[in-house]
Amino acid sequence: MSSREYRNAPIRPRVAIINQKGGVGKTTTAVNMSAYLASLGYKTLLIDADAQANSSISYGLDTNELDGTFYDFLISGTPLRSIVKNTMIQQLDIIPSNDNLYAADLDLAQLDDSKSFDILFRKLEDCGREYDFTIIDSPPHLGPLTLNIMRAADALIVPLKADFLALQGLAILYKTFLRVKKSLHQKLCLLGILITMYTQSQNICRDVENDLKNTFGKLIFDNKIPQNVTVAESPSFRRPVMLHGPKSPGAQKYKDFTLEFLRKIYGAIENEQ
Numbered sequence: 411m412s413s414r415e416y417r418n419a420p421i422r423p424r425v426a427i428i429n430q431k432g433g434v435g436k437t438t439t440a441v442n443m444s445a446y447l448a449s450l451g452y453k454t455l456l457i458d459a460d461a462q463a464n465s466s467i468s469y470g471l472d473t474n475e476l477d478g479t480f481y482d483f484l485i486s487g488t489p490l491r492s493i494v495k496n497t498m499i500q501q502l503d504i505i506p507s508n509d510n511l512y513a514a515d516l517d518l519a520q521l522d523d524s525k526s527f528d529i530l531f532r533k534l535e536d537c538g539r540e541y542d543f544t545i546i547d548s549p550p551h552l553g554p555l556t557l558n559i560m561r562a563a564d565a566l567i568v569p570l571k572a573d574f575l576a577l578q579g580l581a582i583l584y585k586t587f588l589r590v591k592k593s594l595h596q597k598l599c600l601l602g603i604l605i606t607m608y609t610q611s612q613n614i615c616r617d618v619e620n621d622l623k624n625t626f627g628k629l630i631f632d633n634k635i636p637q638n639v640t641v642a643e644s645p646s647f648r649r650p651v652m653l654h655g656p657k658s659p660g661a662q663k664y665k666d667f668t669l670e671f672l673r674k675i676y677g678a679i680e681n682e683q
């Protein structure tokens with residue numbers, strides 16, 4: 411990413427993990443990236459903005475017993491402080507979700523067009539930037555809620571499974587990013603594309619990686635997340651992989667990716683100052 415793409419970026423960024431295609435490692439990336447940021451001493455907020463609530467479940471929350479969710483904050487005006495939950499990792503908080511959030515796209519679509527895409531941005535701005543990083547786990551579709559998330563974010567990370575169909579879907583997402591950047595949020599940047607579920611021995615994985623590098627160049631993160639059993643099973647143990655299997659290849663790669671993310675985002679900010 412050129413530093414020019416991150417002009418006037420805040421020191422405490424909001425980063426959306428986004429892809430309209432499911433099953434590409436979006437929630438896995440949000441959960442584990444947030445965990446490693448917090449373990450490095452950064453005060454981090456993870457926002458579960460997906461009605462499937464997999465980020466919330468991954469941190470051991472019972473989504474049927476919540477006294478407040480992201481939906482309540484977004485639509486009902488419930489104060490952020492009354493919704494935020496602590497996690498088992500020091501320095502990491504979460505705004506949980508549940509299936510109530512399925513109604514959000516309809517609720518947002520019924521608002522006046524001039525306000526419908528700014529709701530989340532204005533609510534988060536009203537709360538200030540208390541956290542060093544805010545990581546947003548986005549829903550697997552492109553609708554009013556996802557557009558709100560893109561408007562509220564400073565940067566996007568796109569996890570991409572190393573297969574042909576995921577590559578095709580990236581073209582649609584990239585066009586949406588360019589439209590949002592042009593019409594809603596000129597300072598929004600695509601920080602990078604993270605290849606997930608990668609198997610070095612498979613030709614399709616290497617072909618997808620080469621196609622991505624030829625098209626997007628430096629937007630591709632150097633670190634790739636391997637297909638890894640420990641990463642896949644950690645949500646069933648209600649904990650991130652750094653706690654479930656810290657010595658596994660997947661855990662090490664998510665740690666390396668998080669360090670690369672920090673170099674990339676702060677390097678871009680410093681180049682602008």
